[in-house]
Amino acid sequence: MPNDYSLQELMAIVLARDLKDGEVLRVGVAMPVVEAAVRLAHLRHGPNMELIFLGARMNVAHLYSLPMPAFGWDRRVVRWAESYSDTGHRFERLKDWHNHVFFIGGVQVDPYGNTNLIGVGPDYHQLRFRGPGSVGTPTLSTHVGRYYIVLNSHTPRIFVERCDYISSYGWGTGGADARRRVGLPGGGPKYCVTPLCVMDFADDTKRLRLHSLHAGVSEAEVRAQTGFALQTSTPIATTEPPSAEELHTLRTRVDPTGFLRR
Amino acid sequence: MAYEKGFCVNGTERQPRIIDEVEAASWVQNGMTLAVGSPAPMALLRHLIRRGVKDLTVIDSGLSLDLLIAAGCVRKVVSYYAGGGFGVPVAPSFRRAVERGEIEVWECEEGILTTGLQAAAQALPFLPWRGGVGTSLPEVNPDLKVFLDPLNGETLLAVPPLKPDVTLLHAAAADAYGNVQHLGGPGWIDLFLYRAADRTVVQVERVIANEEIRANPWATTIAGADAIVRAPYGSLSLSQLSVYFRLCLPSLSLSQLSVYL
Numbered sequence: 001m002p003n004d005y006s007l008q009e010l011m012a013i014v015l016a017r018d019l020k021d022g023e024v025l026r027v028g029v030a031m032p033v034v035e036a037a038v039r040l041a042h043l044r045h046g047p048n049m050e051l052i053f054l055g056a057r058m059n060v061a062h063l064y065s066l067p068m069p070a071f072g073w074d075r076r077v078v079r080w081a082e083s084y085s086d087t088g089h090r091f092e093r094l095k096d097w098h099n100h101v102f103f104i105g106g107v108q109v110d111p112y113g114n115t116n117l118i119g120v121g122p123d124y125h126q127l128r129f130r131g132p133g134s135v136g137t138p139t140l141s142t143h144v145g146r147y148y149i150v151l152n153s154h155t156p157r158i159f160v161e162r163c164d165y166i167s168s169y170g171w172g173t174g175g176a177d178a179r180r181r182v183g184l185p186g187g188g189p190k191y192c193v194t195p196l197c198v199m200d201f202a203d204d205t206k207r208l209r210l211h212s213l214h215a216g217v218s219e220a221e222v223r224a225q226t227g228f229a230l231q232t233s234t235p236i237a238t239t240e241p242p243s244a245e246e247l248h249t250l251r252t253r254v255d256p257t258g259f260l261r262r
Numbered sequence: 263m264a265y266e267k268g269f270c271v272n273g274t275e276r277q278p279r280i281i282d283e284v285e286a287a288s289w290v291q292n293g294m295t296l297a298v299g300s301p302a303p304m305a306l307l308r309h310l311i312r313r314g315v316k317d318l319t320v321i322d323s324g325l326s327l328d329l330l331i332a333a334g335c336v337r338k339v340v341s342y343y344a345g346g347g348f349g350v351p352v353a354p355s356f357r358r359a360v361e362r363g364e365i366e367v368w369e370c371e372e373g374i375l376t377t378g379l380q381a382a383a384q385a386l387p388f389l390p391w392r393g394g395v396g397t398s399l400p401e402v403n404p405d406l407k408v409f410l411d412p413l414n415g416e417t418l419l420a421v422p423p424l425k426p427d428v429t430l431l432h433a434a435a436a437d438a439y440g441n442v443q444h445l446g447g448p449g450w451i452d453l454f455l456y457r458a459a460d461r462t463v464v465q466v467e468r469v470i471a472n473e474e475i476r477a478n479p480w481a482t483t484i485a486g487a488d489a490i491v492r493a494p495y496g497s498l499s500l501s502q503l504s505v506y507f508r509l510c511l512p513s514l515s516l517s518q519l520s521v522y523l
Contacts, residue, residue: 030345043495086448086450086453087375088380092392118398118402127360130361131352132343132351132352133323133345135343135372136372137371138374139372139394143392143393167397167398167399183392184396185392
């Protein structure tokens with residue numbers, strides 16, 4: 001069975017492994033891989049985690065399973081909340097967000113992990129593609145202890161040398177002090193997880209670096225699908241495949257209906 | 263000496279604030295700034311659209327925003343998010359209208375939006391916010407100014423007041439005098455929109471007696487709505503059904519709810 005997993009399942013398991021007990025996990029909208037990852041981490045090794053789905057905060061360590069949402073504020077999920085918070089009140093204790101973790105997507109990502117949800121096109125008043133907007137990502141990415149960039153596809157259209165617009169500042173123009181320079185308190189992006197590989201940020205330059213390739217993916221393929229030069233750590237690791245236990249837990253307790261296998 | 267029912271001051275009584283959808287919709291004139299709460303006050307929005315109001319600056323997100331754009335009511339959007347969640351990454355009318363240059367966008371995000379609403383509510387020329395520092399937001403939205411704070415020299419954004427002419431909301435109950443009680447949570451952003459606006463109309467599932475409000479004053483979320491519109495089921499069809507019954511109609515029993523779910 002461990003050889004027979006979907007890429008989305010692998011991405012969820014990779015993310016789940018990196019989440020620590022006691023952390024507060026903030027999940028936005030429309031990211032099935034992330035929905036699965038936080039559930040898996042919580043049920044496997046995080047009884048003191050808090051899960052926040054669009055302002056619905058919960059701990060469901062006592063449950064065998066928590067359903068995946070069919071839409072944003074799915075009643076089957078938010079019924080387990082211990083508290084709700086609305087758009088403005090969510091940001092009232094930003095000073096305490098060191099152990100909060102966030103997950104972000106983007107229509108463009110640059111070599112320093114800056115992301116764009118605004119749109120694509122050189123002229124802001126005549127965009128070729130209008131994105132959904134920043135939602136709360138500028139504030140979240142400014143203040144959380146760390147965040148992950150999670151993408152459903154890995155193409156040169158997404159990984160670009162320069163974002164047309166930056167809606168979340170990752171590591172700016174690079175350098176270990178890139179965030180301190182502009183006064184952003186949070187820890188910035190840690191990993192970028194795609195269907196091809198896991199990337200991290202080099203300690204000194206904070207430039208995206210190939211961390212591990214998913215089984216069956218070549219370095220050449222990743223380079224061809226990335227619109228800028230990618231550093232590599234040598235030797236390049238293979239992403240540790242799901243263990244039988246991880247897959248079993250994911251499929252029986254997190255995603256029994258196969259959301260991530262479609 | 264007890265006051266008796268119907269006690270008058272100088273021959274006048276406290277004025278009730280109940281109006282109907284048609285009158286409420288007439289409060290919104292061409293070119294105004296309109297804020298729309300969540301859950302969306304669909305009964306009022308339908309009348310706005312029917313009246314053919316034009317050139318609105320709209321503070322809204324999601325599908326009710328998209329409906330107003332599709333109906334041609336909108337010139338400018340104060341937008342932090344215009345998507346529909348799973349399967350609808352970008353709201354289609356918003357995307358089309360922006361790409362064609364038919365509407366303007368006042369680009370922001372959740373923290374900046376609520377900061378601007380707070381500044382309006384407190385009659386301040388601006389309030390500072392950190393989220394957005396380092397991003398393109400102040401470039402694509404010149405109303406957001408990067409500044410150094412005068413105390414410690416930190417880089418921040420100055421967010422100007424965002425002041426709706428009219429805010430339209432949906433809630434569970436209100437009395438005739440504008441005392442509103444949301445149930446099951448005060449909406450996503452409703453209280454910010456109310457505090458910032460010149461005038462607020464709240465459509466409600468039920469109009470209740472002033473005595474019912476007095477029985478639980480802590481439950482009053484909006485103390486001075488300018489008008490109340492009776493609109494049972496008035497947030498359908500854009501509010502998800504399961505959420506709808508949880509937030510708007512908690513007085514129904516589970517067995518009554520099961521008819522709908």
